[in-house]
Amino acid sequence: MSQPNAPVSDSNVARTTGARLVVDALLTHGVERVFCVPGESFLAVLDSLHDETDRIQTIVCRHEAAAANMAEAVGKLTGRPGVALVTRGPGATHASIGVHTAFQDSTPMILLIGQCAREHLDREAFQEIDYRRMFGQMAKWVAQIDDPKRIPEYLSHAFHTATSGRPGPVVLSLPEDVLSDACDAVAGVPAYQRVAASPSVAQIDKLRELLEGAQRPMVIAGGSGWTPAACADLRRFVENWHLPVGLAFRFQDTLDNEHPNYAGDVGLGINPALAQRIRDADLLLVLGPRMGEATTNGYTLLDIPKTRQTLVHVHQGAEELGRVYVADLPIVSGMPELAAALAALQPAPQPAWAGAAEDAHRAYLEWRKPRPIPGDVQMGEVIQQLRAHLSADAILTNGAGNYATWLHRHFSYRHYRSQLAPTSGAMGYGVPAAIAAKSLYPRRAVVALAGDGCFMMAAQELATAMQYDLHVLFIVVNNSHFGTIRMHQERHYPNRVHGTGLTNPDFAAFARSFGAHGETVERTEDFLPALQRAMNAQRAALIEIRMPQEASTPGATLEQIREQGRKMRGE
Ligand SMILES: Cc1ncc(C[n+]2csc(CCOP(=O)(O)OP(=O)(O)O)c2C)c(N)n1
Numbered sequence: 001m002s003q004p005n006a007p008v009s010d011s012n013v014a015r016t017t018g019a020r021l022v023v024d025a026l027l028t029h030g031v032e033r034v035f036c037v038p039g040e041s042f043l044a045v046l047d048s049l050h051d052e053t054d055r056i057q058t059i060v061c062r063h064e065a066a067a068a069n070m071a072e073a074v075g076k077l078t079g080r081p082g083v084a085l086v087t088r089g090p091g092a093t094h095a096s097i098g099v100h101t102a103f104q105d106s107t108p109m110i111l112l113i114g115q116c117a118r119e120h121l122d123r124e125a126f127q128e129i130d131y132r133r134m135f136g137q138m139a140k141w142v143a144q145i146d147d148p149k150r151i152p153e154y155l156s157h158a159f160h161t162a163t164s165g166r167p168g169p170v171v172l173s174l175p176e177d178v179l180s181d182a183c184d185a186v187a188g189v190p191a192y193q194r195v196a197a198s199p200s201v202a203q204i205d206k207l208r209e210l211l212e213g214a215q216r217p218m219v220i221a222g223g224s225g226w227t228p229a230a231c232a233d234l235r236r237f238v239e240n241w242h243l244p245v246g247l248a249f250r251f252q253d254t255l256d257n258e259h260p261n262y263a264g265d266v267g268l269g270i271n272p273a274l275a276q277r278i279r280d281a282d283l284l285l286v287l288g289p290r291m292g293e294a295t296t297n298g299y300t301l302l303d304i305p306k307t308r309q310t311l312v313h314v315h316q317g318a319e320e321l322g323r324v325y326v327a328d329l330p331i332v333s334g335m336p337e338l339a340a341a342l343a344a345l346q347p348a349p350q351p352a353w354a355g356a357a358e359d360a361h362r363a364y365l366e367w368r369k370p371r372p373i374p375g376d377v378q379m380g381e382v383i384q385q386l387r388a389h390l391s392a393d394a395i396l397t398n399g400a401g402n403y404a405t406w407l408h409r410h411f412s413y414r415h416y417r418s419q420l421a422p423t424s425g426a427m428g429y430g431v432p433a434a435i436a437a438k439s440l441y442p443r444r445a446v447v448a449l450a451g452d453g454c455f456m457m458a459a460q461e462l463a464t465a466m467q468y469d470l471h472v473l474f475i476v477v478n479n480s481h482f483g484t485i486r487m488h489q490e491r492h493y494p495n496r497v498h499g500t501g502l503t504n505p506d507f508a509a510f511a512r513s514f515g516a517h518g519e520t521v522e523r524t525e526d527f528l529p530a531l532q533r534a535m536n537a538q539r540a541a542l543i544e545i546r547m548p549q550e551a552s553t554p555g556a557t558l559e560q561i562r563e564q565g566r567k568m569r570g571e
Contacts, residue, residue: 014185018148018178019044021186022112023052025155029192031083033057033074033439034112035067037094039087041114041127044180059439059468061432062460064091068098068111069429069458070436072169073397075107077417077440079194079227081162081170085112089127092134097426099138102169104424105250106224106290106316108162109169111139117177118146131173140168146175148183159192166317167224196225196316196334203331204341207285207312210329211241214283214310215352218360220266220295221255222248223288225316225335231416233339234287235259240347244360246274248289253419257412263360264367266301267294269405269553271367275301277360284309287342288316288335291325294423299324314338368410374557375548376523379403379477382545383410385528386447386475389535394445395420395437399429399458401451402484402553403477409554428457431474435461438470445473445535452478452504462514465540472540473531474516476507479547487552491565511542519543 022045026034036058038046049058061067064086074082086095092113102109116125135142141161145154158170199207211217219238226234231254238245238261247254249267256262264274278284278301289295291313296302302309305326313327321330331338370380383406392414398404398421413419420433434448450458455476465472486500508518517537519530521544534541552558 015182016185017044017048017180017182018145018151018174019048019180021148021151021183022155022174022179023048023056024188025152026083027052027055028188028190029155029159030080031056033059034083034085035059035061035070035436036085037061037064037067037087037091039091039114041087041116041176042085042112042174042179044176045085045112045114045174057439059464061464063458064094065097065428066432066458066461066464068095069101069432071111072098072102072105072107072109073420073433073436074440075102075109075167076105076224076420077437079108079163079225081108081110081159082436083110083112087114087127088116089129092129092131096135096138097428099135099169099171101422101424101426101429103138103140105422106167107169108167110158110162111169111171113171113173114179115144115173115175118175119177121175131171135171138169139171142171142173144173144175145178148178148181149186152186152189156189156192160195163192164195165197166315166320194334196337197332198337199314199331199333199341203329204345206329208345210283210310210312212348216281216356217243217283217285217353218263218278218281219243219245219285219287220248220278220289221245221287222251222295223290223315223335225288226254226416227336228416230336230339231255233336233343237339237342237345238357240343240345242351242354242357243285244277244357246278249292249294250419250421250423251289252408253413253416254288256414258414260361261357262364263357264364265408267408269408269555270297271363273363273367274360277363278302281309284311286311286313287338288314290315290320291323292423368412370410371554373551373554375551377521377527377545377547378524379406379545379547379551380410380554381524382527383407386531387411389528389531390445390447392418394418394447395434395441397421397430397433397437397446397448399431399450399454400425400427400484401454402487403449403451403454405553407449427454431455431458431461434472434474435465435470438465438472439468442470447473447475449475449477451483452476452480452502452507453482455507456504459510462511462516462540462542466515470540471538473534474511474540474542476542476544477547478504478507478544479549479551480504481549483549483552486549487558487561490558490562491568494562494565507542507544511540515539517541521545
């Protein structure tokens with residue numbers, strides 16, 4: 001562990017440090033905040049950030065997973081890379097979950113890791129890992145900067161790589177002596193520019209021809225890379241052509257869910273009527289999302305590799321096209337570029353599918369109506385009350401767990417980037433994502449919905465919310481078990497409960513111990529008053545909702561799930 005050396009000025013060339021070059025590059029590329037857990041490996045960067053507190057906010061977290069998830073959330077919210085700064089070995093391994101989520105969700109993000117000094121590398125020095133091997137499959141690009149002169153070049157490449165084509169995470173390893181040693185100043189490089197493809201005129205002509213010949217077309221939109229303007233263009237296109245629109249798993253905010261063309265979310269627990277509509281379509285326009293497991297109902301919704309439906313698949317990255325499903329018209333394009341071209345398409349006077357969008361929206365409205373579940377808290381109604389109480393631009397976050405299905409089904413997203421949720425299904429995401437969102441948009445309401453399991457994977461970040469005075473509302477749906485896994489367990493191994501039970505703290509008291517506001521809700525009618533008190537608390541707040549284990553999902557109790565399992569096995 002070498003110590004930071006003070007810069008020395010011994011020639012006419014201005015002197016600086018590698019750390020200063022890193023911070024200069026962050027400034028050049030428009031970074032306004034970094035999320036970190038400090039480590040001795042990057043003291044020099046912290047020292048350079050000390051000089052820039054009016055331009056870059058350093059948000060100190062309690063766990064590197066949270067820091068990385070916060071950076072990922074910034075990437076999701078803004079389309080610009082969120083930046084996390086962590087120490088080597090233990091810090092990098094903790095942070096890896098955020099990198100995985102950024103990869104699966106195609107989110108621009110940069111993880112900076114303080115590395116062992118160059119002279120100690122390859123000895124398995126203290127906390128040493130070769131990040132190029134560790135993050136090889138998880139990141140779009142991983143590099144180690146061994147020469148301080150090349151820091152501006154590497155950072156520029158990192159920002160371009162994270163944002164271009166299919167966006168994703170970049171990991172840069174920074175040996176501590178590269179950061180701390182004095183070096184000659186290097187001319188910076190200009191701010192990065194996002195590089196995206198556009199659809200060709202011939203492709204858009206072909207798409208129009210396919211639409212004009214269709215009887216039952218359907219749009220599935222989503223994925224990363226949208227902007228408010230691109231969403232407005234998408235809306236224009238689907239209105240002009242009267243198209244029903246499903247939204248891909250956890251990209252439910254790409255079109256206002258109240259829009260009369262909105263048909264529902266194409267994700268886990270899909271509305272069977274919507275799944276049937278997709279199966280019955282003769283033309284599918286898949287605009288943006290990966291055709292991944294969650295968006296295809298576990299690869300069962302469509303035939304592999306050639307769908308029965310004529311398939312137009314548009315994605316930001318060429319490598320995603322033809323990965324599982326062979327499209328009749330594959331198009332590589334950025335979403336703003338695609339949506340502008342689609343919005344400009346003049347519609348046919350009277351489409352063959354008149355009324356289809358309205359039918360699909362009616363089916364969605366029917367689906368989102370709460371059905372009674374066991375116990376005194378009707379979660380469907382709670383979510384609808386939450387929706388009624390929050391303004392359209394409120395940001396809702398979640399991680400993984402059955403509790404999220406109430407949100408997916410009963411909440412309606414009305415504003416682009418009002419949903420922050422990992423398509424990677426990572427627990428522990430919603431709490432840090434909400435904190436990051438609130439740090440970006442202090443005036444927007446931010447609500448993190450979490451299961452008791454999911455919340456406890458990031459509960460320590462309540463301290464971060466308090467430290468930075470971020471008034472996030474945390475809602476913990478407490479059913480005292482890892483409910484999702486119990487559900488699968490009951491389906492496959494009925495009445496053999498093992499490894500899924502949880503003993504929990506009193507969550508409201510736990511929140512109060514951090515100085516946050518705490519509430520406990522045990523009946524539906526207690527939720528709204530608790531919500532009002534929490535929103536008026538002028539500080540971070542937590543509402544614990546106590547739920548019976550039997551109320552497994554909006555559609556099935558544990559007993560019904562055991563029964564489904566028996567039927568599946570032909571018992
Ligand atoms: C980091 C991580 N670990 C484990 C899992 C597997 N997993 C998926 S959902 C789940 C249970 C979530 O429990 P909870 O947050 O209490 O929500 P519930 O399902 O009970 O509503 C688990 C363990 C995961 N998705 N992510």
